[in-house]
Amino acid sequence: IVRTKGLIKEYTMGDQTVRALNGVDLDIYEGEYISIMGPSGSGKSTLFNAIGGLDRPTSGSVFINDVDMAQLDAQELAYLRCHTIGYIFQTFNLIPVMTALENVTLPTVFAGMPTDDGIERGIELLNIVGLGERLHHKPSELSGGQQQRVAIARSLANNPSIILADEPTGNLDLKTGTEIIELLKRLNKEQGVTIISATHDLKMLDVSDRIVYIRDGKIAKIDERKDL
Amino acid sequence: IVRTKGLIKEYTMGDQTVRALNGVDLDIYEGEYISIMGPSGSGKSTLFNAIGGLDRPTSGSVFINDVDMAQLDAQELAYLRCHTIGYIFQTFNLIPVMTALENVTLPTVFAGMPTDDGIERGIELLNIVGLGERLHHKPSELSGGQQQRVAIARSLANNPSIILADEPTGNLDLKTGTEIIELLKRLNKEQGVTIISATHDLKMLDVSDRIVYIRDGKIAKIDERKDL
Numbered sequence: 001i002v003r004t005k006g007l008i009k010e011y012t013m014g015d016q017t018v019r020a021l022n023g024v025d026l027d028i029y030e031g032e033y034i035s036i037m038g039p040s041g042s043g044k045s046t047l048f049n050a051i052g053g054l055d056r057p058t059s060g061s062v063f064i065n066d067v068d069m070a071q072l073d074a075q076e077l078a079y080l081r082c083h084t085i086g087y088i089f090q091t092f093n094l095i096p097v098m099t100a101l102e103n104v105t106l107p108t109v110f111a112g113m114p115t116d117d118g119i120e121r122g123i124e125l126l127n128i129v130g131l132g133e134r135l136h137h138k139p140s141e142l143s144g145g146q147q148q149r150v151a152i153a154r155s156l157a158n159n160p161s162i163i164l165a166d167e168p169t170g171n172l173d174l175k176t177g178t179e180i181i182e183l184l185k186r187l188n189k190e191q192g193v194t195i196i197s198a199t200h201d202l203k204m205l206d207v208s209d210r211i212v213y214i215r216d217g218k219i220a221k222i223d224e225r226k227d228l
Numbered sequence: 229i230v231r232t233k234g235l236i237k238e239y240t241m242g243d244q245t246v247r248a249l250n251g252v253d254l255d256i257y258e259g260e261y262i263s264i265m266g267p268s269g270s271g272k273s274t275l276f277n278a279i280g281g282l283d284r285p286t287s288g289s290v291f292i293n294d295v296d297m298a299q300l301d302a303q304e305l306a307y308l309r310c311h312t313i314g315y316i317f318q319t320f321n322l323i324p325v326m327t328a329l330e331n332v333t334l335p336t337v338f339a340g341m342p343t344d345d346g347i348e349r350g351i352e353l354l355n356i357v358g359l360g361e362r363l364h365h366k367p368s369e370l371s372g373g374q375q376q377r378v379a380i381a382r383s384l385a386n387n388p389s390i391i392l393a394d395e396p397t398g399n400l401d402l403k404t405g406t407e408i409i410e411l412l413k414r415l416n417k418e419q420g421v422t423i424i425s426a427t428h429d430l431k432m433l434d435v436s437d438r439i440v441y442i443r444d445g446k447i448a449k450i451d452e453r454k455d456l
């Protein structure tokens with residue numbers, strides 16, 4: 001469902017170049033739960049930005065359902081980001097002036113969902129992540145882990161078939177983090193959602209079909225769960 | 229070195245009140261390494277804001293070295309925050325338009341350190357957290373874990389005697405997270421720095437003298453390391 005070929009991403013700063021991705025070839029199958037692990041700075045978020053269509057690679061290609069992302073026009077890309085891919089950002093990227101409910105409901109507005117249905121969906125999702133009593137809090141009125149859970153709820157708003165989860169449990173205690181991993185696992189097993197998760201959390205290993213180890217912008221190795 | 233008595237913090241939102249801290253009495257000894265653990269939303273960051281003098285409690289008191297924080301004038305509070313307490317924020321709070329080096333060096337400017345000495349200190353600290361090759365990157369040009377490490381380095385700039393570390397390893401892989409915990413442990417053991425860390429990271433348990441469990445804004449129990 002997701003394929004990268006020869007993915008390279010370079011950042012140029014003055015006369016210096018940082019190569020964040022140095023040739024990544026990765027095939028992710030539909031309905032798979034794949035975890036990407038690697039040291040801080042190894043390229044996980046950069047890879048996600050390329051897959052999610054948020055950033056153009058320096059060279060190489062990304063295919064979603066065999067469609068080359070670079071060939072899509074603005075409208076097709078917007079559709080993909082709205083309906084197909086749900087993105088949980090490492091730094092949450094919530095809108096500060098909007099409440100938790102407004103933040104979670106926003107993707108449904110872009111999808112053209114009727115307002116009442118959108119609000120109902122938002123309330124349902126916030127309850128699922130344990131924030132039913134924080135609907136009208138703005139991000140600054142929420143704890144770090146609560147903000148992270150709003151970002152998680154928001155990514156599910158339009159029922160995406162692919163979820164890009166960039167370190168979804170980094171700010172969560174053991175119990176809440178386990179609940180979130182259980183939620184992702186349920187979506188994967190019961191609804192066939194493809195989960196691509198960048199994580200440092202070893203609790204994620206048990207639910208992953210494969211684990212991709214990335215280092216210095218390249219894939220170092222891939223483990224299958226049955227081998228673990 | 230730090231004492232809270234009857235600490236209560238309430239947030240009022242319209243006709244609703246959220247009680248983030250519901251009566252916290254805590255004595256922290258000089259040179260101690262104390263970890264505060266608890267569910268997402270239980271009050272850890274709110275407690276840190278009160279101890280760090282960033283937020284006034286609704287009622288109750290905070291004493292730093294037996295001095296009541298509420299009795300300090302603006303200048304005395306500024307001195308405390310500049311020289312005595314180093315704060316690692318859960319959401320980093322780096323200045324977006326400044327580079328990593330400028331962010332880390334900023335506290336030395338407030339402390340009146342000569343510019344060259346400040347820069348030397350900044351470079352040293354960034355090297356210690358493994359970012360010697362990222363000195364001139366702005367926060368948006370750094371990975372999540374790299375931003376977290378800049379926040380950690382910045383907290384050490386003026387050699388504080390108390391470090392408030394709010395989830396310092398949330399965005400770090402196992403190896404880098406362990407290095408940061410080792411760094412905090414060294415500061416504690418070799419320089420007698422008091423470390424107060426809010427964390428969900430179980431790696432923190434081994435190095436802590438005591439572990440405070442907080443739930444719904446109250447202390448549930450305190451464990452001594454020798455009992456674990």
Ligand SMILES: Nc1ncnc2c1ncn2[C@@H]1O[C@H](COP(=O)(O)OP(=O)(O)OP(=O)(O)O)[C@@H](O)[C@H]1O
Pocket residue numbers: 011012013018019020038039040041042043044045046047090362365368369370371372373374399400401
């Ligand atoms: N805009 C940019 N300009 C220059 N370098 C950048 C930029 N963005 C990222 N980098 C660098 O690219 C590398 C990869 O960053 P990336 O965010 O993908 O890492 P990561 O694996 O997600 O790390 P973490 O686990 O800390 O989140 C890092 O070394 C980072 O410093």
Ligand SMILES: Nc1ncnc2c1ncn2[C@@H]1O[C@H](COP(=O)(O)OP(=O)(O)OP(=O)(O)O)[C@@H](O)[C@H]1O
Pocket residue numbers: 134137140141142143144145146171172173239240241246247248266267268269270271272273274275318
């Ligand atoms: N400005 C605010 N207005 C209203 N409620 C707030 C505000 N700030 C925090 N809260 C609430 O206070 C409670 C405690 O928040 P706090 O940030 O201290 O939690 P925490 O223990 O640090 O959680 P986490 O582990 O998720 O970081 C939360 O339930 C939060 O929703």
Ligand SMILES: [Mg+2]
Pocket residue numbers: 044045046090166371372373
């Ligand atoms: Mg990242």
Ligand SMILES: [Mg+2]
Pocket residue numbers: 143144145272273274318394
């Ligand atoms: Mg917190």
